[in-house]
Amino acid sequence: MKIALFATCIVDAMYPRVAQATVEILERLGHEVVFPAGQACCGQMHVNSGYLREALPVVENHVRTFEAGFDSGEFDVAVAPSGSCVASVKHQHAMVADWAVEHGMKGADSTLARRADAVGARTYELAQLLTDVLGVTDAAAQLGSYLPGTITYHPSCHGMRLLHLGDRQRGLLASVEGLDVLDLPDADQCCGFGGTFSIKNADVSSAMLADKVANICGTGAGACAGGDASCLMHIGGGLSRERRTTPSGRPVRTVHLAEVLASTRESPLMFDGELALAGTPGGAR
């Protein structure tokens, strides 16, 4: 299958390793990965902040870039390592298109909503693509995923509630060889990021983050995994600020689902030259 990678703006600029890992997994399964160069951002930040006027060109760019590839057969589906960006493509793009028509915006295209829906219908979150389309249920057996250690898992709101990912992400993590997934108390509670919410309501957002960080550290896991780089940046920012460490004294980190799945015996996930997860020196378990 030919798969377009929608890296998302935050992964592209801040976490290229997550995009690399996504490519790695898909190529390991024998698929061809394409990176449409015109892509930029899903526009979620603008939409959620009420700047629909500014969201329109961002949405138009996304729809134009990806529909061109679908139409020409350059790729069959698109995938993003982010539940919230996929939710935005699926649920917000048509809304922005309708809004533009309703508000008589200059150059508003009455076909944009339908085109956006068509792009949205072929766009998948990573775990969704892996399980529902590519039939991956056992990461160790099918991807050779290997990462010794303990991890806890935060299901991000948009993946959980808008995409109904259910236990797809967690299931994939649990099937990685050597990895123990520890239950996170109040896992379904928002981490407090919410895009510009974290700036406009910084105090409430910080209080939500403090509880999330405390719950993560309470599990004793070496890292918190998730499927959204933005939530992980928020949680990781809190862990870093509070200088949180595991019982064995290593920093508690965040790690993206794609990085965990891409980790193998031959090339395990490393932080600072050490095996990623705490409590497992030398990788022995």
Add this chain to the structure above:
Amino acid sequence: MTAVSLGIPAVPPRGFGNISELEPFPKYAKRELGNAQQRRNLTHATHTIRDKRLKVVSELPDWEALRDAGSAIKTEAMERLPELLAQFEEQFTARGGTVHWARDAAEANRIVEELIRAAGPDETGPDENSGATEVVKVKSMATQEIGLNEYLEERGIAAFETDLAELIVQLGHDKPSHILVPAIHKNRTEIRDIFLREMPGVDPDLTDEPRRLAMAARAHLRAKFLSARVAISGANFGIAETGTLGVVESEGNGRMCLTLPETLITVMGIEKVLPRAEDLGVFMQLLPRSSTGERMNPYTSLWTGVTPGDGPQNVHVVILDNGRTRALADRHGRSALHCIRCSACMNVCPVYERAGGHAYGSTYPGPIGAILSPLLTGIEAEENKSLPYASSLCGACFDACPVKINIPEILVHLRGEDVEERRSKPGARRLPSQFDLAMTGASWAMSDGARMGLLERGLPLGKAAAGRYGVISKLPGIGAGWTQSRDIPAPPAESFRQQWKKRDGSRPATDRPATEGESK
């Protein structure tokens, strides 16, 4: 639907009363966050109700179908509102009741006062012409919204709340912080202290044992029930088909008010009307489970007009708009009027849990308040501008809502209205805010892959700014909110786009998938 057939002005009246923020949400919330005891009380209470709700909801195999049915009935009611209200009036009147219409809080308050005056003096009144000076009340959000108690107090009429939690709030000279559990922010010890301080004739040895507290309240209220000549209630439902009003409660104090006094005045929002009696079958399953986590509430009272010689003989209903037609006219927001005031959204909201109900300023706190209050007053009104932003859009409220109000989507819509409205103001020639500039700049950069790529070449600058710890821990301007409690990792030396270009370039041309041009 036209404005003419509805008999409403082209610009529906704004709602007034206790539905406006007292100060911007972020500021109020910051202060409330500092109240550690309150946060503990709130977390404990919301988690308890939340867990109970999940348990009883999971018992029903047709819960999703029930939600759909509730949503459909409410949609129908909103579409047929003028017709259903007329039918309700006809039926209510035919059964001996009197209907009054109130455009806003001021009108509703005035009507209620006149009805109380007309009810004749009670035993404690100063003279025969003063009318009643004491009334008992069934817990009601509509009367909270219009500020009825405060209005009556200023005019020498004491309105006694009989719902235990409302009583606690009233005695504590406090405001409700939750629509179902108004005293949710108080714990037992705090309640005992309020009773000892404020309840006349209370046992000075009162403990904080729940039973002892309830008995003290019971003794206090019993005297009020027996002496009051007038009761005031809200309504959970008004059945158009039969002219029936309904109240759902847990303690039986409401029923005392509904049966003992001579005069009963109900204040009901126009959106409470249901087409048919059989619709209750849906809502009586949805409401108790969503609100208190019970399979059925202890007391459901339904009354239809006057029964000679039994119960109140003067029965009135004040049908209240107070901004509701304004909300109804908002195509994207009108489903906020589907709300059955169950409070499930509050109990699952991470923002409400931390900031508490007072931070919203309005009678309606939490996620539903964040959309309902601005819809009632109109988003162009300054009073409720910060409320649509008081959410991380996590979606827990939409999941919990028994009538499927898509609160996150309406929040986004209201934010859009707010931004547009600020832009279109005559004074919009003012300098754009830092936020406006950031959004405009980001829109320019993020609507074109080539521009993004160009900007990403600046990533090494960010890496340099991160310094030796590899993180950025202080940002200026609007970014300062972020770095008050969170670091930002050092950006990578290269974006993925740059890495991919190198990889792509190193592969033989025939191997390379045909990508489109750099920009579009």
